[in-house]
Amino acid sequence: MQRNYPLRNLNTWGVGGLCTIYDSPVTSEEACISVAAALKQDLGIYILGGGSNVLVSDDPIRSAVLHTQKLDFIKLISSGIDGGHVEIEAGAGVPVKKLLALAIDKEWTGLEFLTGIPGTLGGALWGNAGANGCGFGGLVKEISAIDWNARAVRFGEETLNWEYRACPLDEGKTALVTSCVISLRKASRKSIFKSIKNFAAMKKGQPLGRKTAGCVFKNPPGMSAGYLLDECGCKGMRIGGAVVSDSHANFIENERDALSRDIYKLCELCREKVLELRGVHLEYEIKFLGDFKKD
Numbered sequence: 001m002q003r004n005y006p007l008r009n010l011n012t013w014g015v016g017g018l019c020t021i022y023d024s025p026v027t028s029e030e031a032c033i034s035v036a037a038a039l040k041q042d043l044g045i046y047i048l049g050g051g052s053n054v055l056v057s058d059d060p061i062r063s064a065v066l067h068t069q070k071l072d073f074i075k076l077i078s079s080g081i082d083g084g085h086v087e088i089e090a091g092a093g094v095p096v097k098k099l100l101a102l103a104i105d106k107e108w109t110g111l112e113f114l115t116g117i118p119g120t121l122g123g124a125l126w127g128n129a130g131a132n133g134c135g136f137g138g139l140v141k142e143i144s145a146i147d148w149n150a151r152a153v154r155f156g157e158e159t160l161n162w163e164y165r166a167c168p169l170d171e172g173k174t175a176l177v178t179s180c181v182i183s184l185r186k187a188s189r190k191s192i193f194k195s196i197k198n199f200a201a202m203k204k205g206q207p208l209g210r211k212t213a214g215c216v217f218k219n220p221p222g223m224s225a226g227y228l229l230d231e232c233g234c235k236g237m238r239i240g241g242a243v244v245s246d247s248h249a250n251f252i253e254n255e256r257d258a259l260s261r262d263i264y265k266l267c268e269l270c271r272e273k274v275l276e277l278r279g280v281h282l283e284y285e286i287k288f289l290g291d292f293k294k295d
């Protein structure tokens with residue numbers, strides 16, 4: 001456990017200040033201890049995975065940040081002799097890229113929708129990450145987590161409600177996800193690559209390789225947030241070192257040493273434009289760590 005820990009290098013926007021306490025548990029038991037210690041100090045708890053969907057405040061963050069990077073294991077539970085189904089258990093800190101690479105290597109299908117998505121399994125579960133309507137729904141058999149009494153708990157698939165970009169767990173009940181059991185199917189590598197190619201094609205036009213946190217806003221029902229932002233002339237708008245991407249209006253780039261307050265103000269400006277010009281209230285897809293003020 002470390003005090004006054006810098007978070008700037010732990011998120012893909014590359015912004016943010018210091019948190020009161022930082023810890024990186026290696027096991028579920030250690031995660032229970034970390035949660036209990038933070039509660040004892042009367043600190044808020046924030047879970048950080050790959051930091052690819054979160055805006056971290058520049059101001060000191062009075063919170064214990066629990067980083068999941070070391071909850072990184074993958075275990076084969078059943079090898080798919082009957083009906084071609086394979087079950088694996090994976091830690092919340094496993095990078096989804098690693099999980100996808102393993103699935104390709106072993107010829108397991110189901111995770112191709114993770115193509116081009118950065119971050120960890122825990123972050124992906126928490127935000128129900130996905131693409132083109134595909135996601136974890138139907139694949140996840142069980143989630144292991146730590147509750148707010150610092151106890152290990154499990155959620156079976158029947159309790160998980162997979163909605164668009166929403167946490168399938170009751171956030172009030174769960175402090176953090178530690179691992180999950182996923183069911184995949186055997187398939188030929190050729191068909192897996194075909195599916196990956198299709199998902200990769202959908203990523204065309206996204207500013208990959210830039211400092212962003214993916215799509216800032218959720219798509220409103222039946223609409224594309226990127227399209228609305230583009231129509232409202234948001235592309236190229238900038239505040240400080242933050243700029244709305246020229247290639248995809250739902251991405252904000254940290255072009256040159258942006259502060260997170262610049263990024264936040266730019267997000268709010270975009271929202272206001274879309275509300276004023278199209279009457280649509282955009283909801284954030286990104287999460288916030290710390291306090292943010294408009295002015």
Ligand SMILES: Cc1cc2nc3c(=O)[nH]c(=O)nc-3n(C[C@H](O)[C@H](O)[C@H](O)COP(=O)(O)OP(=O)(O)OC[C@H]3O[C@@H](n4cnc5c(N)ncnc54)[C@H](O)[C@@H]3O)c2cc1C
Pocket residue numbers: 012046047048049050051052053054068092093116117118119120121122123124125126127128129130131175176177178207208209212213214215287
């Ligand atoms: C270039 C780029 C492309 C992207 N493309 C996509 C895309 O196609 N589809 C998509 O859905 N997203 C996309 N994203 C957004 C992001 O990568 C995903 O949302 C990703 O799943 C977040 O995972 P993370 O580990 O980085 O989470 P973080 O950013 O670390 O955290 C996100 C949220 O999850 C919570 N969290 C993280 N781990 C845990 C845990 N173990 N237990 C409880 N809560 C946890 C955090 O507290 C936070 O609220 C993209 C991002 C980038 C930068």
